[in-house]
Amino acid sequence: MKRIALLTSGGDAPGMNAAIRAVVRTAYHFDCEVLxxxxxxxxxxxxxxxxxxxSxxxxxxxxxxxxxxxxxxDAFKTDEGLAQGVATLRREGVEGLVVIGGDGSFRGACALAQHGIRTIGIPGTIDNDIPGTDETVGFDTALNTAVEAIDRIRDTAxxxxxxxxxxxxxxxxGAIALAVGMAxxxxxxxxxEEEPDLERVLRQxxxxxARGKKHPIVLVAEGAAHAMEVGGFLKDHIASEVRVTVLGHIxxxxxxxxxxxxxxxxxxTQAVHLLLEGRTNQMVGMRCxxxxxISFDEVFSSVHQTNLSLHTIADILAV
Structure with a gap:
C-alpha cells in the first residue's frame, strides 16, 4: 500500500488532531503517502x-x-454521491481510507468498503456512545471541561x-451526564436512558x-429533558433560588x-497497521x-450500553 487518505466527519472532538498526526506519521514510517x-x-x-x-x-x-x-x-448518502466518492478515491490512487468520527461517519466508511475501498474507522465523539469500544476520542476532555465548569458554577451557587x-x-x-455528575x-x-421523573429530582x-445543603446541582443530559423546563418546575416547588446553565458546545x-x-x-497508529495488513470494514477500539x-457489522448490530450502575452509585454518594 503506497497511498492512503484520511478524513474527519460529523461533530468535532478533542483528540482528533492527535489521531490525524498518528495516522500520518505512522504511514510515512512505512513509506506510505497520506492525503x-x-x-x-x-x-x-x-x-x-x-x-x-x-511536518x-x-x-x-x-x-x-x-x-x-x-x-x-447528505449528498454522500445517495447512490450518486457514493459513486462519486469512490471514483474520486480511485482517481487519486487511494488504496485505503481512515475515517475519524461517529456512527454516521462509520456508515459512510462501510458503504465505501462495500465498493472496494479499504476503510478503517477511529471513534471520535465526546458522547462515548459507539458500541464495541470502552472509550472514544474526545470523551475524557469533554468530562474534564464540564466538571471544571460545574466547579465554577458551584462557587457562585x-x-x-x-x-x-x-x-x-x-x-x-447519558454517559457524559453520569460521569460528570459523579465527578x-x-x-x-x-x-x-430513563424516563424523566421530576418528582424524583424533587425528592433528592x-x-x-434536609441535611443542610444549600447549593445543590441538578445535572441534565440534553436528551433527557429541557433544562429550562426542569428549572421552571423546581422554581415552583423549592424555596431556594433556581438558575439554569446550558454548557453547550464548550x-x-x-x-x-x-x-x-x-x-x-x-x-x-493501529488504524494504519490494519490497513497495511489488508484489513477493511473495521473500527479501532479499546476493550479492557x-x-x-472491531468489525463495522458488530458495531452496527450492537446497542451502546451506558453503565447505569454509575447512577445508583452517584445517588448513594449524593445523599
Missing amino acids: GIRHGYQGLLQDDIIPLTP SVGDIIQRGGTILLTARC SSHDRTYVVEVMGHHS AGAASIMIP LNQAA QRGGAPSARDRILGSLYG GRVEA
Whole structure:
C-alpha cells in the first residue's frame, strides 16, 4: 500500500488532531503517502484534498477540533454521491481510507468498503456512545471541561444559596451526564436512558436540603429533558433560588486531555497497521485496556450500553 487518505466527519472532538498526526506519521514510517480530505465526505465530493506530511501535522497534538475540518453531507448518502466518492478515491490512487468520527461517519466508511475501498474507522465523539469500544476520542476532555465548569458554577451557587440546573450534551446517551455528575457531586442526574421523573429530582433535592445543603446541582443530559423546563418546575416547588446553565458546545472545544492525546495516538497508529495488513470494514477500539479491531457489522448490530450502575452509585454518594 503506497497511498492512503484520511478524513474527519460529523461533530468535532478533542483528540482528533492527535489521531490525524498518528495516522500520518505512522504511514510515512512505512513509506506510505497520506492525503487529507477536508470537510469530511463533503470535501470528498468537492475534491477538497491536500497532501499531509510528517511536518504538516507538527504542533497539532495539543489543539482541539480538527485541522482537516468537518461537516455533515447528505449528498454522500445517495447512490450518486457514493459513486462519486469512490471514483474520486480511485482517481487519486487511494488504496485505503481512515475515517475519524461517529456512527454516521462509520456508515459512510462501510458503504465505501462495500465498493472496494479499504476503510478503517477511529471513534471520535465526546458522547462515548459507539458500541464495541470502552472509550472514544474526545470523551475524557469533554468530562474534564464540564466538571471544571460545574466547579465554577458551584462557587457562585454556594455564595448565593442557589440551586443550579446544568445541562450537558448527550442526545441519546447519558454517559457524559453520569460521569460528570459523579465527578462533580451532583445532587440529581437525569439521563435519556430513563424516563424523566421530576418528582424524583424533587425528592433528592429535599433530602439534600434536609441535611443542610444549600447549593445543590441538578445535572441534565440534553436528551433527557429541557433544562429550562426542569428549572421552571423546581422554581415552583423549592424555596431556594433556581438558575439554569446550558454548557453547550464548550464541551467540544479546548485542548485535549492527556488521555485523549494518547488515545488518539494509539488509535491512529493501529488504524494504519490494519490497513497495511489488508484489513477493511473495521473500527479501532479499546476493550479492557487493549486496542483491538472491531468489525463495522458488530458495531452496527450492537446497542451502546451506558453503565447505569454509575447512577445508583452517584445517588448513594449524593445523599
